[in-house]
Amino acid sequence: MNVKYSDLIDQTYYFPQEEFRLEEDNLLFHDIPLQKLIEKYQSPLKFTYLPKISTNIQNAKGWFAKAIEKHGYKGKYYYAYCTKSSHFQYVLNEALKNDIHIETSSAFDLNIVQNLKAEGKIKDDTFVICNGFKRSQYVENIGKLINNGHRNCIPIIDNYEEIDLLSEVIDGDYKVGIRIASEEEPKFEFYTSRLGIGYKDIVPFYERQIKEHSQATLKMLHFFINTGIKDTAYYWNELHKCLRVYVRLKKICPSLDSLNIGGGFPTKNSLSFEYDYGYMIDEIVNQINITCKEADVEVPNIFTEFGSYTVGESGGAIYQVLYQKQQNDREKWNMIDSSFITTLPDSWAINKRFILLPINRWHDEYERVLLGGLTCDSDDYYNSLQDMNAIYLPKYRRDKPLYIGFFNTGAYQESIGGFGGLQHCLIPHPKHILIDRDEDGNLVTSVFSEQQKAEELLQILGYENNSELRRDPGRIRSTGESQSSINTYTL
Structure with a gap:
């Protein structure tokens, strides 16, 4: 036996x-x-x-490069690390060896960014994408980073008041993104994410508060769903809803040139784990390409914010x-x-x-x-x-x-x-x-x-x-x- x-x-x-x-x-x-x-x-x-941190980053970069070449995609790809997955210095030090960017979620994250900048591990051209609901200290720290010359810091607007709060602490022009409040899967206890601004409200919000703003310029549309990037009808439906918003915004906002599809790549959780990362990336790039061509708008640069996938x-x-x-x-x-x-x-x-x-x-x-x-x-x-x-x-x-x-x-x-x-x-x-x-x-x-x-x-x-x-x-x-x-x- x-x-x-x-x-x-x-x-x-x-x-x-x-x-x-x-x-x-x-x-x-x-x-x-x-x-x-x-x-x-x-x-x-x-x-x-x-070394596994660098391996996963390079794998994702390779899959995106292959898809971009295959589909003749005109935009660029930017890999950002979602720091909340692990803030430890040894993680950031390893990840930053791979020419990546950073996504933050709270005030103290930016103290880490300042520390890494002082060590020369983050440069002024590194994108720092600031997500999350922003309390006063977070807003203040964003303002300090931008005022000190880090113009690639992009706060992602989570609610209607943040533009005014940011403008009070930032000297001169700055870039912003808008987070889409995605609709959740039917099994969730609520219908819409608490984070971001609803699909139907984004274009009116842009026209009302950003279009004629003396300082803020819309740079990025941010999209993320809690269940992650999966080959399901739900994911593709939400992505297409996001792309429709991007197309509408792009036609009235020439400065919009980036789409952030967030994170959500799974990590291996069993010996029978199967996930075709290459296929998912290829199809995401393909769908963005097709949608933009049909609408006759330029394709966006693609950002991702992989956290668990990077370090897990x-x-x-x-x-x-x-x-x-x-x-x-x-x-x-x-x-x-x-x-x-x-x-x-x-x-x-x-x-x-x-x-x-x-x-x-x-x-x-x-x-x-x-x-x-x-x-x-x-x-x-x-x-x-x-x-x-x-x-x-x-x-x-x-x-x-x-x-x-x-x-x-x-x-x-x-x-x-x-x-x-x-x-x-x-x-x-x-x-x-x-x-x-x-x-x-x-x-x-x-x-x-x-x-x-x-x-x-x-x-x-x-x-x-x-x-x-x-x-x-x-x-x-x-x-x-x-x-x-x-x-x-x-x-």
Whole structure:
């Protein structure tokens, strides 16, 4: 009988895959020996494989270049990174190596932009697209950036008052975009997105508030739907509605030359994942081209704002199975050495599934299990995969430690989980490792942040009566120490 875990995978999926393969009975991810990573850094740990960020960016650029050439498209393509997916410096540093642009969503985003400009990583010709509902600090920061010479900063108008607010703080002329309030899928609890301005109101809004404005010039129309870019009737219908608005605006607004189709490329969430990125891009470019030719207007430059697609597939989390609890005749609970609520909050909050595979013991027999986290919360569990209504792992054995990995977790999990702050039940945030390659292709690792210590959490909670903390309050830092004294290792 084929009862080994490796047999189960061979019978269920095509394996090995581009990023996964075995070396004896241990899993490699992009040729990273994960078992050696565990031996050096222990578990639980999180890691980011930086080269994957650049690979995904270059793939998307290549698909757009191919489609533009195929269809004789006269506009240009601009890749922007949606910073809210991960604001970390190591992510921006890697992404900006690829001649990209930036999309922001709040005031502090622009402080990051200013920091990157000071380091020379963002230039004055880099587009900074400012989305979101803009409170006073966000408006002020946009004004500072533009007034300091960054004329490729484009605030995307989200409501009728923002033009006046921006004009109060910006000296001279500036460019704007308008976000379309797209209609949601029928399964949503509401009909229209809260973000942006309704389809039928955009042209009247332009004629009333922007057309004769002494400072603002309309540059971009922004389109995004929550379900992302999918080959569905709903997506194509919404895109065509957006294109009809673009055509109407373009005929009365010569300065409009860009269409931002937002983000929404999916990340791989199972070993059976299939998505034809090249086809989707080709058809999007084709549809824009056809619509503009039929209306006899110039095609727009195309902007995208890929966030999860940029950084998601670079991340992973590794845990050890500490113990198995047989709670009844059917259910076996494998308890991990961390918490899903705190380290993979999307798995708890929106039932998001990630690729889950064991790191070792692939040639052992397997069993069906549930995974439980360390908190005392009944929701701290993981019970199924994206394409299976169950979890199968090598059988638990007290004398043979089992390590498991969750992959493609690089987007949103740290910011939603409150990286560096309080965690549910005071479960510490795990150590975070950065993985890169040197000029010779060798893997190089470094510690971005150590596992949280009790002193850090106590300080946040206000327990500052510790004499050592009072004597040197600056000693407690969540990430600064690791950044100032990085030690690198070759695996």
